[in-house]
Amino acid sequence: MAGSVRNSLREGLVIAHLGQGLAVEESPGEILLCHTRRRLGFATVGDRVLWEPYEGNQGRVVKILPRRSVLTRPGHNETIRPVAANLDQIFVVVAPEPEPDYLLVDQYLAACEHRDINARIIFNKADLLASRQVADDLLADYRRIDYSYFVISVKKEEGLAELREELIDRCSMLVGQSGVGKSSLTNALLPDKQLLTRSLSEKTSLGRHTTTTATLYHLPDGGDLIDSPGVSIFGLAEMSIRDLAAGFREFRPWILRCQFNDCRHINDKGCAVRDAAEADMLPHARYERYLKLIEKLPPVQKP
Ligand SMILES: Nc1nc2c(ncn2[C@@H]2O[C@H](COP(=O)(O)OP(=O)(O)O)[C@@H](O)[C@H]2O)c(=O)[nH]1
Ligand SMILES: [Mg+2]
Ligand SMILES: [Zn+2]
Incomplete structure (x- = not known):
């Protein structure tokens, strides 16, 4: 009935x-x-x-129920699969070792801009740096365009209190290349993680819960952390070249000044973005990575 x-x-x-x-x-x-x-x-x-x-x-x-945000990735047979829903913020984790892959960082940042998810950067393993200045120098381009970042050391337990504050009452996720310390940080933020994982498998009677799938954990101080151990969990799925350009937040004021509405900001005539990059009005290295990321866009949307 x-x-x-x-x-x-x-x-x-x-x-x-x-x-x-x-x-x-x-x-x-x-x-x-x-x-x-x-x-x-x-x-x-x-x-x-x-x-x-x-x-x-x-x-x-x-x-x-309606989502306030969703991240997607390409699935089988040209389908699009959601990876995580209702995220408020994503922390892109980098470290001095392995050397930061800025192309990957920019890809994550652009995808977050596209999905209206707040993106921030964590510089982990600060204990390996001669001084904090090294991190500030490496991230100068990001500071210039107003991305906030946290310099931390999970190993030395430095900077974690400030980070915890930012997680309260929000749903967050850590992303980044392998080896930067995501699992170590997750364990520091979620001391009960193993217990929670075990109780999850018991309650769903699945024997051992496979930790290869994304899992949402409640943080001790409030807020949630989605732990997604899978590698490159999201990319540029469903993004057009226009979305990608807008995903570079510092391009936006210049995009309005390009001569043509459908400017790709490559070698198009009258491109204000390229001119701005060449005049160092915006970070040139980011502009170069934009050109590289165009090549990684889904084929159907390539220029
Ligand atoms: N020196 C240093 N090493 C760290 C720090 N955090 C994590 N590591 C080490 O970096 C390696 C990779 O960490 P892991 O958490 O597995 O990285 P993930 O691949 O991003 O999950 C491990 O050997 C950790 O012990 C840190 O703050 N300082
Ligand atoms: Mg890991
Ligand atoms: Zn342009």
Whole structure:
């Protein structure tokens, strides 16, 4: 009966994507395994959903509630799959070792701009630096265009208090190349992580929860952290060249002054962005990486 079905709908938060379904949390600690219907579309970690009880202590998701943000990646057969929903901010983690891959940093920043997710930078392993000045110099281009960054050392437990403040009441995620210290930082922020992971697998009766999937954890001081151990979890999916250019926040005032509305800012006639880069009115290295990222755009949208 439609009436009773509607009455039995309950709200929950998707905290993990498991091969067999979704781990949905109804209230803190109350977690159950939910299945979804194909035609529902893909629910992902961070989604708020409506679900109904179904077979024992399992559930079935019947609706994905509106998202305030979503990150996507290309899936099989030219589909687009969500990676995480309702994120407020992403921290791009870099370190002196391995040497920062600024192309990857700029790709993350552009994708965040495109998705209206606040992006910030964490410079970890400050203990390996001769002085903080080294980090400031390496990140000078980002400071110039108003990206905030945190210089920390997980190893020496430096800068963590300031960072924790920024996580309160927000949903955050750490991204960055392998080896920069994301897992170490996650463990510092979530001392109970292993316990939480174990209780998640018990509650969803899945034996061992595969830690290769993205998982949402509640932080001790409030706020959530989505831990996504998968490598390059999101890229330039669904971005056009116009989106990419707008994803370089410092280009925006110049884009308005380009001679042609469909300017790609490559070697187009009357391009104000290129002129600004050449006159060092914006960070030239970023402009060069923009040109490289154009090559990484999804093929159909290449110029
Ligand atoms: N010197 C130093 N090493 C660190 C720091 N944080 C993490 N590491 C080390 O960097 C390596 C990679 O860390 P990991 O957390 O696995 O990086 P991930 O690949 O980004 O998850 C490990 O050997 C860590 O012990 C730090 O603040 N200083
Ligand atoms: Mg790791
Ligand atoms: Zn232009």
